[in-house]
Amino acid sequence: MKMQWEILVADDEEVMCESLAAWLREDGYLVETASSGREAVAKAREKDYAIYFLDLKMPGGMDGIEAMMEIRRLHPDASIIIITAYATVDTAITAMKEGAQEYIVKPCNPEEISLLVRRIIKVKNLQRENTILRKKLARQYHFQDIICKNPRMRGVVDMAVRVANLKSTVLIRGESGTGKELVARAVHNSGDRAANKFVAVSCAALPEGLLESEMFGHEKGSFTGAIAQKKGKFELADGGTIFLDEIGDISPKLQVDLLRVLQEKSFYRLGGSEEIRTDARVIAATHVDLEQAVAEGKFREDLFYRLNVIEIRIPPLRERRDDIPLLADYFAERISREMGRDVIDISEGAYKLLMDHQWPGNVRELENAIERAIVTSKSQVLMEDDFAFLPRSNGKRVWNVPVDTTLQEMEKQAIAATLERTQGNIKDAAAVLGIDRSTLYEKIKRYEIPR
Amino acid sequence: MHVIPIGRVEPRVIETAQRCLADALGCNTVLVPAMEDFEFAYDSAREQYSAPQLLQRLARHRLANSWRLLAITELDLFIPMLSYVYGQAQLGGALAIVSIARLRQEFHGFPADEGLLMVRTAKEVLHETGHTLGLVHCRDETCVMSLSTNIRQVDVKRPAFCVDCRVRAVDAAGGHRRQEILEAGVSE
Numbered sequence: 001m002k003m004q005w006e007i008l009v010a011d012d013e014e015v016m017c018e019s020l021a022a023w024l025r026e027d028g029y030l031v032e033t034a035s036s037g038r039e040a041v042a043k044a045r046e047k048d049y050a051i052y053f054l055d056l057k058m059p060g061g062m063d064g065i066e067a068m069m070e071i072r073r074l075h076p077d078a079s080i081i082i083i084t085a086y087a088t089v090d091t092a093i094t095a096m097k098e099g100a101q102e103y104i105v106k107p108c109n110p111e112e113i114s115l116l117v118r119r120i121i122k123v124k125n126l127q128r129e130n131t132i133l134r135k136k137l138a139r140q141y142h143f144q145d146i147i148c149k150n151p152r153m154r155g156v157v158d159m160a161v162r163v164a165n166l167k168s169t170v171l172i173r174g175e176s177g178t179g180k181e182l183v184a185r186a187v188h189n190s191g192d193r194a195a196n197k198f199v200a201v202s203c204a205a206l207p208e209g210l211l212e213s214e215m216f217g218h219e220k221g222s223f224t225g226a227i228a229q230k231k232g233k234f235e236l237a238d239g240g241t242i243f244l245d246e247i248g249d250i251s252p253k254l255q256v257d258l259l260r261v262l263q264e265k266s267f268y269r270l271g272g273s274e275e276i277r278t279d280a281r282v283i284a285a286t287h288v289d290l291e292q293a294v295a296e297g298k299f300r301e302d303l304f305y306r307l308n309v310i311e312i313r314i315p316p317l318r319e320r321r322d323d324i325p326l327l328a329d330y331f332a333e334r335i336s337r338e339m340g341r342d343v344i345d346i347s348e349g350a351y352k353l354l355m356d357h358q359w360p361g362n363v364r365e366l367e368n369a370i371e372r373a374i375v376t377s378k379s380q381v382l383m384e385d386d387f388a389f390l391p392r393s394n395g396k397r398v399w400n401v402p403v404d405t406t407l408q409e410m411e412k413q414a415i416a417a418t419l420e421r422t423q424g425n426i427k428d429a430a431a432v433l434g435i436d437r438s439t440l441y442e443k444i445k446r447y448e449i450p451r
Numbered sequence: 452m453h454v455i456p457i458g459r460v461e462p463r464v465i466e467t468a469q470r471c472l473a474d475a476l477g478c479n480t481v482l483v484p485a486m487e488d489f490e491f492a493y494d495s496a497r498e499q500y501s502a503p504q505l506l507q508r509l510a511r512h513r514l515a516n517s518w519r520l521l522a523i524t525e526l527d528l529f530i531p532m533l534s535y536v537y538g539q540a541q542l543g544g545a546l547a548i549v550s551i552a553r554l555r556q557e558f559h560g561f562p563a564d565e566g567l568l569m570v571r572t573a574k575e576v577l578h579e580t581g582h583t584l585g586l587v588h589c590r591d592e593t594c595v596m597s598l599s600t601n602i603r604q605v606d607v608k609r610p611a612f613c614v615d616c617r618v619r620a621v622d623a624a625g626g627h628r629r630q631e632i633l634e635a636g637v638s639e
Contacts, residue, residue, distance in 0.1 A: 019503045019530035025542050027598060028587035083532075107497070107534040111600035342590070380615045 005050035005121055006030045010040035010067065011083065012058045016106070020053065023110075024117070037062030041070040048075045050124050051117060056084040056091060065091075065098055072099050079120045083108075129337055141185045147330045150320035151404070156183070156312055163310050164191035169262065171247075171307045172285040174314030177364030180285040181245060183312060188241040193281060196240030199233045203254075204246035212254060213270050216261075222271020234267060237280035247307065248288030248299065255300045262306045282307070317359040317366060324354050327363060331370040332382065343374050349384040357390050412447040415440070419449065452478045452580075453517045456485040457505065457524035457548070463565070464551060464572055468523055471573035472580065475595075475611055476620060480521075486512050489526065502528040502539040502548060509546050519583050520546050521576065527552040537575050537599060540582035543623070547579035559602060571602075573610040581616065584623040589616050 007029045011017040014035065021031040032049075034040040037058045044052070052071055054064040062070075068080045081102045082095040092103045102116055146157055163170060164187050172180045181200065188198045206214060209223075217232030233242055250258065261267045266277045284307045293299035317324065328346055336343035346354075350373075359365050373386040415433065422428035430440040443449075454468055465482060472478040492504040505522070513520045528536050528550040537554070540547035554571040556564045577595045589596035592604070594613035599605040612620055 013531070015503055016531045020532040022503075022539070022542065023530060023533065023536070026540070026582055026587055106532055107529065108532060109600075110533045110536065113533065114598060114600050379618075381618070 004028065004030050005124060006032065006047070007051045007053065007117075008032050008034060008040060008043055008049040009053040010034040010037065010058065010064070011053075011055040012036060012060075013055075016055070027114070027117070029117075036060040037064065037067030037070075040067045041074075044071045044074050044078070048078065050079065051120050052078055052080045054080060054082055056082055056095070065094060068095070068100060069098055079124070081116065132334060132337065141182050142189050143186045146179070146182060146186060147327050148320065148323045149326060150315070150323045152315050153320050153323060156314055159310075159312055160187050161190065163187065163312075166191075166310070167281055168309045169281075169307055170283045170310045170312060171290075172283065172312045172314065173290075174285075174287065175316045175360075175362055176287050177362035178314040178316060179363050180287075180314060181243065183314065184241070184243045184283045184285060187283060188243075188281075191241075191281075193240050197237055198241050198243065199237040199280075200243040200245060201233050202245045204249040208251045208254060211250070212257065215254075216257070216267050216269055217272075218270035219272040222269075226271070229269075232267075232269060234261060234278045234280050235276060238278050240280060242280040242282055244282065244284040246286060246288075247284040248286040248290055248293055252300070255303050259300065259303045259306060262303075317362045321355055324359075324366065325351055327366055328354055328370060331367050332374065335367075335371050335374050339374060341374055342380055343377065343382060345381045347381050347383045350382050350387055353384050353387050353390065408447075411443070412449065415443055415447065416449050419444075452480045452519045452521065453483050453514060454480045455483045455509070455512055455520060455522050457489050457522050458485065458487065458526060460485070460523050460525055460551075463569065464523060467569045467572050468521065468549075468576045471576055471610060472521075475577055476580065478519075478580075483512070483514070486522065489524075494529070497529055498527075499529040499535065500524075500526040502530050502536055502550075506539055506541070506546055506548055509548065513545060517545070519580065521580060521583075522546075522548040523572075523576070524548065524550050525552055526550055537605070538579040540579040542582050542587070543585035544583055547583050549575045549579050551575075553602065554605070567606075570610060571605050574605060574608055575599075577610060577612070581612065581620060584620045586616055586619055586623065589613060 007024055009017050009021050009024070009031060010033070011020075012035055017033045017035065021033050024031045029050075032043060034043055037054070038060055040052065040054060041062070052068070054067050056064040058064060058067070064082050064084075068082065071078050071080065079101045080099065081104060082100045083104055083106055084091060085106055095103045101120065104113065104116070143157055143161055146153075148154060148157065160183055170184075170187065172183055174180050185198060188194060201211075201214060203211060213230065213232070215232050215234055217230045217235055218226050220226060220229045257267070261278070262282065265279065266275050268275060290299055290304055290308070294301045294304050328351070332343050332346060354366070354369075361368070369387060369390060370382075372389060373382050377383070377386040415429070418429045418432050422432065426437055426440055430437045433440065452472065454465060456465060469480045469482070472480050486509065488508070489500065489505060492500045492508070494501060505524075505528070509520060509522055528539070528548070530536055530539065535553060536550070538547065538549040549572070551568065551572055552558060554575065555568055556562060574595050578599075581596050586596050588598040591597060591613045592607055593609050594616055595608055595611055596613070596616045597604070597608050599608065
């Protein structure tokens, strides 16, 4: 979805304000108005606008210049255009000195104002793109980068915010592609260790020996090929955070080593005799059912409890379907920007298809699906056909037991899903549901289920 | 859809407007008697007429069964912030106004060119009607929904919607009209 820039127009003359706002809205901007300098500042306090149009002369104890100074205190990079009915050199100089980007005399030539607005927006777009790319490069994710409105997911974010400044070990659990590393990075970047390193280790990617050397480092000559001393990730993460991804996959030997680091806050490099102390905060993640692994003797119980001091469980995407449109919009906007494409919308049909898909690969799968659709789509709007590569569920939905819903709502969903499968056939649906037809009719009517 | 002249407007201009609406959007239009009370919107200092004021008055001329009401005028229009506009519309609303004053070659110091005037009229009529359907400016400068702040930009665009804007226009027309417009056969 294309990011819509917001503009604030402040003028005490309503007709002036409204007509400029209407004209800018026709250009696709979201425009709000303010009838005084004070109101403009109050609105700027709520959010930053891409452009502020401020009339120079406004009553009520705060003129355009004063309002501009206040707004610039709130948002030092604000783009402010001062409007005036009379051009005098003095006011122009004052306005520009105080940081106005531009100074225009009304009535203004439409060409001039449209060029001015487009020039500022072009810069804003570039700045935004730059921020996205930098963020991607440095992977400096924060909690605001976790896109969600689902209550369970909001709970995850709240929990992560609360634990950001603690030293306790965090265990993040969730299926593949749910964004475990994103949450870990957000915890790191929002806590008091943000200035230090975030070091990620994928425990599943390396064989035991290599992983051991990766985590704890080695001394020169400690094994064939160890031609120089190497610092381990625990050492590199000193003062920062070490992220141990796929912790459920590590060998019994490494489990013992790791337990020791967690207890003693110190370790030895491979082949080394010097004890090295580390103040790395440990965040571990797994998609494996660790309790089960403990019960089967594959994972040490003491290590499990050491890791599981604070547990964050990220729900799979199919259990937070209300976030799908939000995420789809976010990815469409970001990816089309990165690819220099101009995708500005997703059609209703495509949203529905995305909502219905099971997403076994979770958010990562959704991101890849949007990217693929953008690559192959020829229009500015992503349509159902652009997602034809997603496997259809053939109307057979996997039933996920919702945890925060009423029995009535579940009954309604069960009836609707069954009717969809029987293509509206009441007799068949009643048979599947194990109730008689008249009861089914009554429930369809009561729940207002469309057929 | 209804079309209303404000003051005297040449019949050919009105016919052009009606024909382009039928061709591009499948809208059949009905011409209603001209609005003659427009002097209240005159600004003597600017020697122009206020588009927002005319638009406001236009609401009174809208019939109860009118889906959209498009006004066409020879009057030179302005909005308070800008020195002139070719037209104005309620974004996603029912009312729009188009001025042909600056679409005339004579305005720019050239000999009259009626053919050119008709093409420009069609473009601005579709443009403002597009705004009433909720469309904003298009970045494709050949699409009729691209922004024109000078006559060159008016001449660059075609008197037709690009594919995306057309789909949106049809979508926005919505509901029971959707199919009708797609089939190019809307009747009032």
